[in-house]
Structure formats: structure tokens, C-alpha cells
Amino acid sequence: MSEPKPQTRGEVRIKPLLNGSEQEFIASRRDIVFQTLEKLQIQCSQREVPNIALLGSGGGQRAMVGLLGSLVELDKAGLLDCILYLSGVSGSTWCMASLYQEPDWSTKLDTVKDKIIERLSGPGVSLTDQLEKLKKYYYGKKFFSLTDVWAVLFITSFVKEIDEQTLTEQRKHHNKDPFPIYTVIDKQCKQSKTGDPWFEISPYEAGYSLTGAFVDTCHFGSQFHEGSKKNDEGELDMLYLQALCGSALADEKDIMKSIWERIKGIFQERETVLEAMREGRPAGGHEEMKVVEENFEHAGIASDHDPTSPPVDKSYQVLMDLVDMNICALDGKDTFGLDQSIRANLNDKLQKWRDDYRTFQASYSAEMITDLMEVAGKNITNNKNKLLEEIRAVVGKKRTRRFMINPNDK
Template sequence: MRRTLRWLQLGGRQREFVLTIALGCSTAALYSAYQRKPLYADTGNATGSWNGKSTVVSHDDPSRASGKDDKRTTTATLKDRLARGPLDSGPPPPPTKGHSVFDAEGDSPSDPLQAWQYATERVAAASGNFSNFDTTSLREKIKGLLVPKWIRQLPDWMNKLQNELSMAPWSLSWEIWEEAHDPEVNPEIIWDARVRVGQDLCQEEQAFLKKRQKSTARALAKYIGVPETEVDPEDVPTIGICGSGGGLRALVAGSSSYQAAAEDGLFDCVTYTAGVSGSCWLQTLYYSSIGRQNFLRIINHLKDRTQVHIAYPPALLSALSQAPTNKYLLSGFVEKLRGVPDADFGLVDIYGLALAARLLVPRGGLRVSAYDLKVSNQGFYTDRGTQPLPIYTAVRHEIPDAVGDVERLAKEARFTTKHYDYFQWFEWTPYEFYSEELDAGIPTWAVGRKWQNGDCIWRDNGLALPELKVPLMMGIWGSAFCATLSHYYKEIRPILKSSGMSGLDTLIAGKNEDLSKVHPIDPAVIPNYVLGMRDRLPKTAPESLHSASHLQLMDAGMANNLPIYPLLRPGREVDVIIAFDASADVKGDNWIRVVDGYARQRNIKGWPMGAGWPPQSNTQHQTVLEVEDAQENSPARVKRLMTPSERERQDPPDLGYCTVWAGSKEERHEYMDEPVPRQIESPDDDWHLTSPNAGIAVIYYPFMANKKVPGVDPMESDFLSTWNFVYTPDQIDKCVALARANYEEGREQTKRTIRAVWERKRALRLQREEEAHEFARSWRVKRGTAHLRRNGDVGQGDQFT
């Protein structure tokens, strides 16, 4: 312990000197051993006494034993010996005569002075070896082996980055901030904006729907194989595709699924695409100069860019310190730090920076486009209705303060205020940033500026801040690590239970309500656009929104890993939802089933209640045990246990590669009853889709193992983990092949479903037209009869009338 403390007390240079000496001594010893001549056991003396003595090797010539050598002769002899090297073919040294150089016959110095001279000569020779040894080169070699090159370059990178962000004149940050005040670079800084309050869609989206309807009519005719003249734009089903979260797994698998749909002609019939986490990254790439609205191009781009981890320092620091990528990536961060000083700059922002450096930079890093940095610029591809409208999602975790008088609150605010934690959904489109719960939104190009009373706050120079950049958005959309402690515990709970820590598991599970309110990592923030709008917001708006200066947003997968809620928004009137679920545990999470609660809360008609992975019904023995162990054995409870909602199917099979459910607009079951979903399993069940009262059709594609792609299983393959950020080209090919194989399994069923929905809408339109025609005809008849009666009553008619 004393030696350890003494070592810690040494300074940095002292430690380096000591280590150099120690390494030098060790190296010299190895060098000396390597240079020695071999010992030949050719002496005629008895060897029995050797066992008790230590071995001594002599490199001295016989002339040294006579004591007549001077210092010059000794040095010359040593140099000659060193020059000859260990592989010299000269005669071997004489055999050892004793165990000590002074015990050897004829080798003892004649007097103490000669002995001292002899000893000092040997020390001088050893010192010469040390003086000729290059310790500096050895230290560099050892440092190169132990310390990576990028760590040695880290100070230079950091100094360069610090200089660029110093806001000194003509530095990178100074240039970015100057362009933030230039309307030619950022025209939105001179545009005025106000908060729009209402449940209807914004005008830009309504105009998009009209144009997209004409485009999808032609695509639908080609997809289902009918003449274009038979497809009326009014009959075209509004189709929404949603991709799940799941990091790079969702990004790669989603690219393959969308590509398969595009090759089949289905993607051209789609009106909306919605994403969570990795699927948001996919939409960003699709509407960029990298993807160019081509999913094959995106897949090839991922093969080039995902072989290196997003947080690998050399690649990240190189992108941040070299042009043109440094300005491309850092512009949004400089604008946020300078324009909104009170906004926190945290881990999510750095995460978004790393994501953009890896995914939004093409190979080589020279073809970056600043046009890709704004979500509002994606309207260039959707304004004419030639591409689907992308929807990006995030959530805000509302955690109310602890209530005091629960009974009074239950009476006064029973139906207006929520007293439990929940997630609020927010959505981005190229046109608007909106929250359905708040019934309020702002233009997408105005996200990032400050707000008060529904108006934006202009800066002192009379300008507004530019739009919040995509790298910051990517961090928000994919910030799954901002989960609560409850979410983290779900990840490690199987490990605890399998390790025999059931007691600890029970203890932690009992605190789940408290754990669900704690976020170890703070979410990212954007300015609160509803600040000061208490009188214009719904009464259900949480109290914290009226005082918070910023909104804390995170990955929408905290609430539901499938972005179905935005597709159910009134006004969008989606007829078919195609869900590509690449979640970590598609069966265990069962995100489709979670939508039932949202549909009940929002009173959404047409959603197929009960859709999702079927729960396994209890066996008869388990049911009997539940009845016997029940604390209250009322007849109603016994009946509920003995006749579950799945009694029609004792053991419902798991879902396949493609499952279709049909909703209904008829009166639903009672709230507490478990609905039986209407699953379309064969063409004979298509009448559920063509019925006049049919609701939303849901087509579900889970990302799971397929025999056609052996060796790839999302539940077992390590590279398909959500937290894996390194994919080789071979792994991408395997993931792409699996997603494509799953789509092929349900390709015909999907086409049959969409055709059935089109036929239903077509029949309803023809029926409405027939009814309108009949009404007009009867109205004209009645009008003519009334005219005759009126003329007869007043006596103005003649005999011809």
C-alpha cells in the first residue's frame, strides 16, 4: 500500500521517467542475453560439483586472465566481439573453469587495484550499451501499440473544433451565424407565423390530398389490373403505410419492405407514410438528395455507411472538422445554441449529430446538400401529389404533480383533467408541426423560434430563427434511450428472473409506478409554441404546458412503436393501413392491440377492435385453479373465468407473415367486453371488406423468421438488435432478403384486400349517384305538380294547361 501511495505521489514526468528506465533496463537485459555466445560443455573437469553452484558464463579472452590488458585493449576486444555478432563462426570461448570469475584458474586479478579496474571496465561497457540504446524510439513504438492513433490525434481535432466554434471572425461558427441572418439562405426568417387552432387539416395538406388522389387513381388501375377509365379518383382508397421503430433494423428492413411494395406498384397507391424512430430516418433519406425517392439507392447507401459505428470518434471527428461536412452538420447546433441560449444541449443533440454524420453524409462526404437539412423542404416532392406525404412522430411525457384533495378533484375536474402520467403525440409533416391532443399546430418552417400568446417572438434584429435542422430532429425521433426506468427494467427483467433474483424482481416490480416517472437521460427540447394560450386550448391540456418554456420530446416508441395514431386523425380518412412491424418483440409488445384503447378514447369508428396477436387461452386445469383460488367466488366472476372471450378458439394460432383485419362502423361491443376481431383468412371472408358498413382494413406484416431465408431470425440474430449500429453489407443483404420474403408471402392477399376496398367505395359512390339522380328526378316531378296546382288555384291557367 505504501508503495502504491508513493507511486501516486509522483508527478507525470517522474512516472514517465521511471517507466522509461524500467523498460530500458528490461530491454537491455534481453539484448545482453541475446548477444551471448553459447556455453560449450567440453571441459574435462568433473561435473558433479556443478549441481550445487550457480552457472557463470565468461566472455573473456585468455589474455584478460593474465592481467596484462589495458583499457584500450579491453575496449577494442569488446567492440570486435560486438561487431562479430551472435552468429560469428569463430572458435568458441574457453570452457568455464569455476563458478566465479575470480575462482577460475589464472583469471584472478593480481591486486585489488586491478580488480577495481576490471570491475569498472565492465560497468563502462554496460553503460556504453545503455547510452547507445534509443529509448525515445522504444517509447514511441510502445505508445503506438498501446494507444490508438486517433487518441493521439484527439487533442488536434478538439483544438481545431474549438477554434471553429469560437465565434471568432471568419470562423465556421461565425459564418453559420451570419448566414442565419441572411434571407437568401434562410427565407423563413422574415416570414410571420401564428399558431393555428383547430381540428381540421392545414390548407397545404388539403391541397395535397386533391392532387394525390388523381395520381393514385392511375397507379391503382395499374396495380389491380383494370382500365384507368374504370377508376374514379373518388373511389381510390386512402392508403397509409407505417413503419415501426427499431433503430437500424427498422431502417434496413423498412427499406426492403418499401422497395418490394414499390416494385409491386403498391407504393405508388399510398397517400401517407408514417414513421417512428428508424422509420423516420428512412423517410428522411427517401426525401433527400441521397435517396432520391429510390429505396434501392438507400440500401446501397447503408451498405457504404453502416460498417462504422455512429459514435466511432475518428469518423465523427473527421466529419466535424473537415469541409464541407463540418458546416453541413454543425449549422443547426450553432443556430440553436446562439438563438435559444436557455435551451439545454444534451446527449440527444449529440446523438442526432452522430446519426446525421453517418446517415446523411454520402460516401466521400463531398456531395452533401444543405437542402436536405429542413423538413419543410420535403414539400418540394409532395406539393404536386407525386409522392406520399411523410409523417414524423415524437411524444411528450406528461407527469402531473402529486394531487392533494383527490375527492374534490374528482368532483370538479373529473372529465377535464388527467391526474396520471401519459404520452402526448406530436407530428411533423412538410407543412405543419401539430398535436392532436392540443388541436394546435404551427408551420414546420417555424419550428425552433420562440412563441407567446400564439404569435412568434421576433428577435431584436427584427428576424426570426431559421427552421430547426434535421440532425436535431433525427436525435429526437430515435431517442429510445430517453426511456423511463420502467422501460429499462423491462429490458433486464428476464436476466434477473433467470438468475434466481425473484425477490429483487418482486421488489422492483412493486415500484413500477414510480419508475415509470423517472427519465435517467433528459429528452431534447424545442420552444413551447402554445405558451400563453390557456383560453384557446382544450380544457384537457395539462397545466404544465401553460408554464413550460420548452417542450421535451422523445422517441414515440415509448407510447406505441407503430405510428398508427396519426393515420387515424380526423380529416385524413384512411381506408387501409399497412403496418410493417420491425419491433424487437413483435408478439410480446403487440402494438396493434394497444390501438384499441386509443380508438375508444377518441371514439374512432371503423377500427378493427381486437386486432393483434391473439392471447393464448388458459387450459381447463388453469381455469379451475383460478376459480378455486379466487377470493370472491361470485357467479359473474366464475362465468368470466370459465368462458373467456377466446372460447370460440381454444388455442388461437399465431399470426402469419401477413394478416388482414376488417373493421366495422356498426355499433361496437360494450366497453368491458373483449371484442372478437374480424380476420380475413380466405377470399370467402372478403365480404367483411365489401360490406357497406365496413371500416378500416389493417394489413399487418411482422418482421419474423422465414424458412426461405435460413440463418436469420430477428429474435436470435445478434446483429438485428435495436442497439446495434454496425451492419456489414452481408448482414444488410440478409435483412433485406428476409423483409422481401415476408412481403412476398402476403403480396396477393394485400392486392386482394385493396381491390375489395376499392370495389366497396365504388359501389357506395354509384349508390349515392343513383340516389341523387332519383332525388333530383322526384324533385322535378314534385316541382312540376306544384306548379300546376298553384296555377289552378289562382285561375291563371287556360284550357291547354
């Protein structure tokens, strides 16, 4: 597939159609999906290949690791190449950003997965590097915003890196992967309940899908007036993009509280060092600054993971019991037995999972990441047959619709 050149002129494209580059990508990806469906013994023609998308939810690093675990299990089950589109919001986009750093990541997912786990369970970005990046944003941008601060001070503590790649650089490196769509919630549209609250960003275009208004991704972040680019800001890097996709930014009170708590933590650590110096005690210098950096990176949120916590299977069973109880209730059946069983285990099992995997917990250990990926993977394993049934059903509906439109079409 040829690599499209970024537009030299920034103009807004207003058409309810996919752009040519995405159409070309999807046509190529559809061939891979078609071949995969044949291997799974799902019979269909090229025109009946369904548009299968995997959508990742928000939830910080928990969502990031959960999506990774689901993709790994889809790969093992032979279902990964059924996916035409991969999309996410907030924490899921952090997983996507990590995956798409690697050309054709879906062909070597085990290797890519190991690299991501190693990075996430590692030491992270130093305070010095964070401040250098913040300065680069401040002096290099015409419009410095709270999102820049959020990207440098918070996103780096979750993803443990400063990713300065851009989306347009990825255009020619993912011919064998699902088409990526990063999504952002438009705060004003969401709160006013008018317009299109979902803004999408791909390696080719960024814009509102319902409205059909898009700009080339290399111009996303620049100012536009009456459909034409007014001021060029330069393409946004992936670190900023991951911050932008974080739905936490939609709540200004929460984000401001988090920022001030982070700053307070830094000041408290430095005050400890200064107090020691005033009293004539050894301040330690470098070691104290190391403590400051570590607290900065971990956002003041301690990891309470206990290696003696219940095995994944038992915790997963509690979740399944909850599902069964709800199904019984919907069917009008007695749920007393399930309810008592769940209550007996809830506090020491499920609650522990909630505590260990909080949305704003900045650092997971390698063991926690592995456990969470295993639970996410079981969701795929236990529902593989249902997924195949749904794919067959969609293919059947598409075939029926095609024959209703043109009975002579074969």
C-alpha cells in the same frame, strides 16, 4: 404544384382540417394512386381512391433498414404508388429522412437504396466532425438541450451522416412521392394519458392532429405565446429532427445511461494511450485517436455477425412457424409438433437474429443490411394478395358509404 412560401409571421393554426398546401399535394398524389389502382385492375372512381398510408415502426437501425426493404419490395410488386402517406417514428424516420434527400425518390428507388446501403455500411462520421456539429448547435441555439447531444453523439453513429437539410427545403422536390409525416411521442401527454400523445411534422406544418393545432414547419422549434411566435429559433435541421423523433428520448434514464457509457468508453481509450506514454511505450498518437473515434462511432457495441449464420430462408421459416403455432392455438388445434420444431431451432437461429439486430446496435455490415432487407421484403411478397384484397375491400366500403349518403351519385 406551386411551392408554398414559408409564413413570415409565426401563428398557430387551430382548425380540424388539412392545410391548403397538403390538400394540393394530396390531390396530385391521389391521381398517381388512381392510375396505379387501374393498372392493378382495382376499379374505382377518383372519389373512391382510398387514403392508404404506410406506417413504419421504431427500432433503431433495424427499423430503418426494415422499412427500406419493405418499400423496395412494394416497388417491385407495383404497390408503392398505391401509398398516399408515408409515416414513421424513431428508426423509421431515419429511413424517411434518407429517402427524401433525393427528389422524387420513389421513381428511382433502386439507385437511392444502393446509396443508403453504401453509406450505412461505410465508416461514418468522425469525432472531429461530431464535435464541430455539437459546437454549432451549442453556439447557434438559444436553447441547447439533451436532444442536441443525442443527435450528434448517437444519431450520427446510426445514420452515418450529418444531415443539415431542412424539411421546408423539400417542399418542391417530391411531387411524385408519398406525402411524408414524421411523428414524435409527446412524453408528458403519454405519461399523464391526457391530451394528444402524437405530434406530427411534415414539410408544411408541425402540430397535434387530434387537437388541430399546427404551426408552419419553418417556425417549429420557436417559442409561442397565446398563438403567436414570441422568439424565433430558426428551423430545425434533419439531424435534430431524427433525434427528436427517436422514441428513446422518452426514457431519460436509458438515454443518460447510454451517454455516460459512451463517454466512459472514450475516456477508457484515452487512458490506454496515456498509460502507454507514462510507461515509455509507443503511444501511436494518430492510430490511438483513430481507435477512439471508431469506438465512439460504434458506441462500444460490437457487431457479432457471423457469415456462417443460418440462411435467411431458414430463419424466416422459424418466424412463420411461430405465426402458425399462434394461429393453431387460436383455432383450438394441437400445437405440440410446431412447438417442438421451433424449440429445436430457436436458440441457434431466432436468438441469433435477435442478437445480431439489436435496437441500439450502431453499425450493420452491408451483408447484414442486405439480409434484413430481404426478410422485410418477404413480408410484402408473401402478403401481396392479402394487401390487394384489403385495398379492394376499402374501395368497396368507400363506394357503399358514398351511395348511402347520396344514392343518385354516380
